[in-house]
Amino acid sequence: xxxxxxxxxxxxxxxxxxxxxxxxxxxxxxxxxxxxxxxxxxxxxxxxxxxxxxxxxxxxxxxxxxxxxxxxxxxxxxxxxxxxxxxxxxxxxxxxxxxxxxxxxxxxxxxxxxxxxxxxxxxxxxxxxxxxxxxxxxxxxxxxxxxxxxxxxxxxxxxxxxxxxxxxxxxxxxxxxxxxxxxxxxxxxxxxxxxxxxxxxxxxxxxxxxxxxxxxxxxxxxxxxxxxxxxxxxxxxxxxxxxxxxxxxxxxxxxxxxxxxxxxxxxxxxxxxxxxxxxxxxxxxxxxxxxxxxxxxxxxxxxxxxxxxxxxxxxxxxxxxxxxxxxxxxxxxxxxxx
Numbered sequence: 001x002x003x004x005x006x007x008x009x010x011x012x013x014x015x016x017x018x019x020x021x022x023x024x025x026x027x028x029x030x031x032x033x034x035x036x037x038x039x040x041x042x043x044x045x046x047x048x049x050x051x052x053x054x055x056x057x058x059x060x061x062x063x064x065x066x067x068x069x070x071x072x073x074x075x076x077x078x079x080x081x082x083x084x085x086x087x088x089x090x091x092x093x094x095x096x097x098x099x100x101x102x103x104x105x106x107x108x109x110x111x112x113x114x115x116x117x118x119x120x121x122x123x124x125x126x127x128x129x130x131x132x133x134x135x136x137x138x139x140x141x142x143x144x145x146x147x148x149x150x151x152x153x154x155x156x157x158x159x160x161x162x163x164x165x166x167x168x169x170x171x172x173x174x175x176x177x178x179x180x181x182x183x184x185x186x187x188x189x190x191x192x193x194x195x196x197x198x199x200x201x202x203x204x205x206x207x208x209x210x211x212x213x214x215x216x217x218x219x220x221x222x223x224x225x226x227x228x229x230x231x232x233x234x235x236x237x238x239x240x241x242x243x244x245x246x247x248x249x250x251x252x253x254x255x256x257x258x259x260x261x262x263x264x265x266x267x268x269x270x271x272x273x274x275x276x277x278x279x280x281x282x283x284x285x286x287x288x289x290x291x292x293x294x295x296x297x298x299x300x301x302x303x304x305x306x307x308x309x310x311x312x313x314x315x316x317x318x319x320x321x322x323x324x325x326x327x328x329x330x331x332x333x334x335x336x337x338x
Contacts, residue, residue, distance in 0.1 A: 003139040005218045012263045023052030032326040046317035053245040053270045058322040064111040065153040071228035072123035073164040078202045080167045105308035118227035128205040131223040138222040145234025158232045159304020169255035171203045171224045176262045186280040217262040232256035247307040250277035274307030
């Protein structure tokens with residue numbers, strides 16, 4: 001049977017929840033480690049988050065998985081990108097040969113890496129003229145993401161490659177969160193101020209054409225999104241149902257996550273924002289979803305690179321939580337002097 005959007009609506013209405021027993025076990029261990037309470041800050045919160053969503057204590061970050069999805073966009077016909085769509089194909093080859101930034105970060109932090117090219121020879125439709133995808137195409141892309149997670153993965157990073165996809169992400173953000181093209185359009189790969197204005201006008205045209213679907217986040221994804229964005233949304237939702245925590249990457253990946261958030265505000269409880277990118281809309285989108293980023297390094301590459309870098313922070317959280325001695329183990333007094 002071919003996948004349908006209704007199947008994903010059903011998944012969004014019956015989400016798995018955090019394991020409170022394992023989360024409480026992490027909190028209990030944190031309370032007896034050889035440090036003042038709260039002194040490791042966000043690392044303590046991360047350890048509890050991991051343990052609760054993985055459903056085990058101690059938590060782990062031994063088998064991180066990074067998967068990058070690539071897609072092409074018909075809206076590029078509107079002249080909204082500084083680069084031609086052939087670059088998407090060329091970058092997929094670079095990923096496959098290990099030459100991209102994300103390949104180096106995967107190696108550095110012990111993550112598996114794969115790239116999935118989604119019909120690059122068949123770009124989505126120009127969303128100013130028609131829905132970007134049919135319902136079947138959107139559901140198929142969601143399913144590609146859903147099925148992408150490896151057995152044994154204990155934390156997931158999803159990334160993307162697709163010329164023109166910051167315009168698509170901005171259109172999705174405007175449709176989901178409100179506002180105009182000017183509120184969300186940014187430089188992307190480096191377009192000029194004139195180019196940003198062109199992107200904003202294209203976004204407004206897309207919003208106007210698809211005004212009738214703006215009350216349904218999955219239909220918004222179908223009409224304004226892209227295959228790689230739908231695949232990221234599918235992977236994030238699949239991870240939720242499989243009790244796998246997720247680190248969110250930049251603006252485009254976060255726009256994919258925002259589709260799930262607008263369908264169910266609890267849909268991203270298993271997600272941490274790995275970083276905030278330099279793309280202006282990303283900070284605004286994270287704030288709309290009440291997500292605080294772990295890192296802010298002025299990055300705007302995509303590829304999952306910012307979230308992959310945040311794996312180092314997660315690994316630090318696991319190492320301190322599992323490896324530190326307790327006060328009893330170390331023979332250190334846990335009581336404060338009078």
